[in-house]
Amino acid sequence: MDSLDPVILARIQFAANITFHILFPTISIAMGWVLLYFKARFNRSGDEAWMDAYGFWVKIFALTFALGVVSGITMSFQFGTNWPGFMQHVGNVAGPLLAYEVLTAFFLEATFLGIMLFGRAKVSNRVHTLATFLVAFGTTVSAFWIIVLNSWMQTPAGVEVIAGKVHVQSWLAVIFNPSMPYRLTHMLLASGLTVAFLVAGVSAYRWLRGDRAAAVAHTLKTGVSLAALLIPLQVLVGDMHGLNTFHHQPAKLAAIEGVWHTERGAPLLLFALPDEATQSNRFEVGIPKLASLIITHHPDGEIRGLNEFPNAHPPVAKVFWSFRVMVGVGMLMLAVSWLAWWQLRRGQLAPWLQRGLVAMTFSGWVATVAGWYVTEIGRQPWLVTGILRTADAASTVGSGMILSTLLMYLALYVVLLASYVSVVFYLARKAAPAANLEGAQP
Amino acid sequence: MNAELWLPVIFAGLMALSMLIYVVLDGYDLGVGVLLPLGNDEERDAMIASIGPFWDANETWLVLGVGLLLVAFPMAHGIILGQLYLPVAIMLLGLILRGVAFDFRVKAQAHHQPAWNLAFAAGSLLASLSQGVMLGRYLTGFAPGAGAWGFALLTGLGLTAAYVLLGAGWLIMKSSGQLQQRATRWAQWALAGTALAVLLVSVATPLASSRIAAKWFVLPDFLLLLPLPLISVALFGLLAASLPRLAARQRAGQDALCWLPFACTVGIVLLAFWGLAYSVFPEIVIGQLDIWQAASDPEALWVILAGAAVVLPTIIAYTVFAYRVFWGKAGKLSYS
Numbered sequence: 141m142d143s144l145d146p147v148i149l150a151r152i153q154f155a156a157n158i159t160f161h162i163l164f165p166t167i168s169i170a171m172g173w174v175l176l177y178f179k180a181r182f183n184r185s186g187d188e189a190w191m192d193a194y195g196f197w198v199k200i201f202a203l204t205f206a207l208g209v210v211s212g213i214t215m216s217f218q219f220g221t222n223w224p225g226f227m228q229h230v231g232n233v234a235g236p237l238l239a240y241e242v243l244t245a246f247f248l249e250a251t252f253l254g255i256m257l258f259g260r261a262k263v264s265n266r267v268h269t270l271a272t273f274l275v276a277f278g279t280t281v282s283a284f285w286i287i288v289l290n291s292w293m294q295t296p297a298g299v300e301v302i303a304g305k306v307h308v309q310s311w312l313a314v315i316f317n318p319s320m321p322y323r324l325t326h327m328l329l330a331s332g333l334t335v336a337f338l339v340a341g342v343s344a345y346r347w348l349r350g351d352r353a354a355a356v357a358h359t360l361k362t363g364v365s366l367a368a369l370l371i372p373l374q375v376l377v378g379d380m381h382g383l384n385t386f387h388h389q390p391a392k393l394a395a396i397e398g399v400w401h402t403e404r405g406a407p408l409l410l411f412a413l414p415d416e417a418t419q420s421n422r423f424e425v426g427i428p429k430l431a432s433l434i435i436t437h438h439p440d441g442e443i444r445g446l447n448e449f450p451n452a453h454p455p456v457a458k459v460f461w462s463f464r465v466m467v468g469v470g471m472l473m474l475a476v477s478w479l480a481w482w483q484l485r486r487g488q489l490a491p492w493l494q495r496g497l498v499a500m501t502f503s504g505w506v507a508t509v510a511g512w513y514v515t516e517i518g519r520q521p522w523l524v525t526g527i528l529r530t531a532d533a534a535s536t537v538g539s540g541m542i543l544s545t546l547l548m549y550l551a552l553y554v555v556l557l558a559s560y561v562s563v564v565f566y567l568a569r570k571a572a573p574a575a576n577l578e579g580a581q582p
Numbered sequence: 583m584n585a586e587l588w589l590p591v592i593f594a595g596l597m598a599l600s601m602l603i604y605v606v607l608d609g610y611d612l613g614v615g616v617l618l619p620l621g622n623d624e625e626r627d628a629m630i631a632s633i634g635p636f637w638d639a640n641e642t643w644l645v646l647g648v649g650l651l652l653v654a655f656p657m658a659h660g661i662i663l664g665q666l667y668l669p670v671a672i673m674l675l676g677l678i679l680r681g682v683a684f685d686f687r688v689k690a691q692a693h694h695q696p697a698w699n700l701a702f703a704a705g706s707l708l709a710s711l712s713q714g715v716m717l718g719r720y721l722t723g724f725a726p727g728a729g730a731w732g733f734a735l736l737t738g739l740g741l742t743a744a745y746v747l748l749g750a751g752w753l754i755m756k757s758s759g760q761l762q763q764r765a766t767r768w769a770q771w772a773l774a775g776t777a778l779a780v781l782l783v784s785v786a787t788p789l790a791s792s793r794i795a796a797k798w799f800v801l802p803d804f805l806l807l808l809p810l811p812l813i814s815v816a817l818f819g820l821l822a823a824s825l826p827r828l829a830a831r832q833r834a835g836q837d838a839l840c841w842l843p844f845a846c847t848v849g850i851v852l853l854a855f856w857g858l859a860y861s862v863f864p865e866i867v868i869g870q871l872d873i874w875q876a877a878s879d880p881e882a883l884w885v886i887l888a889g890a891a892v893v894l895p896t897i898i899a900y901t902v903f904a905y906r907v908f909w910g911k912a913g914k915l916s917y918s
Contacts, residue, residue, distance in 0.1 A: 203685040209638055210681035214674050216648045220659035221667060227656030231878050235653030236885040242642070242649045243893040250642045251897075251904045254635030258915055262907050308881065537664055545671040552675065556682055563690050 164208035172276025189354035225533030241285035249278030334504025339363030341501025367477035392518035613749020615706025679705030714741030740779025751844030
């Protein structure tokens with residue numbers, strides 16, 4: 141049966157694990173810096189409300205971090221079990237990069253996390269601030285190395301291939317490969333936006349429930365301002381990332397835009413059902429020439445179509461739609477955050493907008509995961525573009541074994557995800573001391 | 583000097599060091615997890631408080647150990663973890679459950695707390711057992727048959743007993759009052775189990791593998807190796823003699839030497855680990871691959887070694903710092 145093909149199963153299992161895993165680092169990377177910001181505001185002003193904000197969000201940070209650690213351990217085992225060919229062919233690049241991530245980042249964040257969480261009474265305020273900084277720094281260093289590796293898999297550079305095996309010629313070229321600066325910035329901003337909407341959403345939730353603690357007002361404003369500040373940057377960087385993809389991974393870009401045949405003046409498709417069988421789109425709705433204008437900066441610019449990459453282009457519909465989900469959520473973020481920022485400046489948020497923020501608490505997850513699907517599925521059929529095909533790296537572990545463990549992981553992840561989301565809102569409800577409640581509903 | 587010869591040896595050493603540190607550090611916190619159901623509500627909080635600031639970093643040593651296996655001996659990583667696919671999956675399930683239960687048990691709604699406590703204990707037990715089974719499967723070279731699997735089950739129970747002993751020793755050191763006294767009793771039970779397991783594994787390993795037997799029972803190596811079992815026996819004896827005395831002194835309110843059981847257990851783990859490493863070296867997949875056949879290219883190993891030489895001492899320094907911050911008896915876990 142085709143659906144039980146071990147390569148497909150290994151991919152689904154890896155995708156399930158890495159999708160679950162990325163949710164938590166996406167929060168903890170930027171949350172570390174947000175906590176440091178709360179701490180710095182307290183250090184400067186002595187305003188206890190900032191420390192209350194720290195105290196509340198550090199709990200969510202601890203929970204998030206724990207989920208990131210344990211789901212990350214899974215990854216360190218599955219690199220080898222699911223993709224033995226990966227290290228065999230590109231180990232000279234991947235090995236050192238992964239080792240540097242563990243050595244320079246994992247220990248730093250995990251060790252100082254203990255002091256950051258439970259050490260406030262044990263060390264001076266200065267050391268506690270330093271511990272907070274080191275945790276935030278560690279999460280970011282970790283993101284740096286793994287994005288370097290992922291970007292190198294997308295746009296390899298600095299190596300020569302001898303008998304199917306890569307050998308490094310220049311580490312600088314490997315690390316600063318063509319897509320790395322864009323992907324790293326894009327991901328860090330995604331993390332910032334995810335946290336901004338998480339903080340804004342949970343704060344709006346507390347506010348809606350009548351929690352009038354000063355910390356809630358502080359964090360609501362922080363979340364909304366951060367979102368309003370980062371979203372235009374993200375649009376800009378996303379556009380630059382797209383141009384980079386156009387130059388280095390044209391097959392992925394063709395799938396994103398749904399361009400089956402090389403064309404000039406390609407429309408920006410708002411809706412379409414890409415069909416692999418007929419090599420065309422059904423029910424196209426598009427804005428004429430806009431895709432060419434955005435990507436080539438010329439209304440009649442040429443976009444290479446999927447026809448130029450026979451048997452070497454990604455599945456189109458998945459990439460096409462993941463991209464639209466990501467951009468759609470991004471546009472919604474832009475509208476909501478700017479409107480909320482505007483209203484906050486003039487006074488208070490309208491209740492409907494508060495509810496909107498609550499609904500968008502985890503919107504960053506949707507956009508981030510959709511974005512990763514674009515970039516990862518968009519790289520197929522390659523594991524390392526032009527060097528190693530995914531199918532050639534897969535393992536020999538039997539499909540029965542993969543399927544049964546996959547089901548186990550999926551069941552576990554559903555339970556954990558539901559628990560996580562419910563506990564975040566439960567902590568928000570529990571945080572309100574009775575004295576702060578101004579009636580049940582504002 | 584030939585780098586292709588000694589680089590794999592260095593990396594085998596680094597990997598063994600990470601695994602050893604992992605077994606000691608995560609060993610005590612897994613052991614405390616296995617013991618959790620034996621405590622009452624108040625004791626449970628104290629038990630978890632004693633490991634709270636450390637467990638994240640402790641588990642990172644596993645990531646480093648497996649990471650080094652992956653990057654320095656990729657062929658061995660594929661074979662070993664392919665063979666251990668099921669116990670690894672069960673171990674990961676256990677580690678995930680206990681890692682998240684740690685936070686969920688204090689943050690989730692009160693009526694969910696018993697379920698998360700159970701998840702914490704069950705996860706710790708699953709992880710300990712499956713790590714021991716993995717060790718047993720590894721030592722037999724993944725041999726088929728009921729005998730080899732029986733041996734793996736034995737090492738599963740043995741490693742769990744050793745973790746419980748580490749955990750009980752940790753609690754004796756980090757707690758006081760009634761919990762400390764109960765931990766002393768738990769340590770006595772775990773001691774018997776650990777001693778039995780170490781004895782059985784020591785006897786069974788050379789019987790199961792003529793190659794390992796040949797490495798031990800040959801002169802003069804045998805005489806040079808003799809201190810290993812002899813010191814182990816002495817440490818077991820010291821533990822057996824000191825635990826009841828410590829218990830009596832604790833009842834009298836004296837707490838000197840509370841670190842002794844933990845230190846002795848760490849000593850036993852060190853010796854057992856050294857014995858196993860001696861048995862296996864220089865093979866990495868027993869009967870199939872040695873470290874030189876499995877090693878990555880020297881070019882990759884050089885790059886990693888340069889980083890490790892700078893960063894590993896730093897890691898050890900700040901790990902020591904973190905342990906010093908939380909030195910002495912564990913207080914209540916508090917974010918403020």
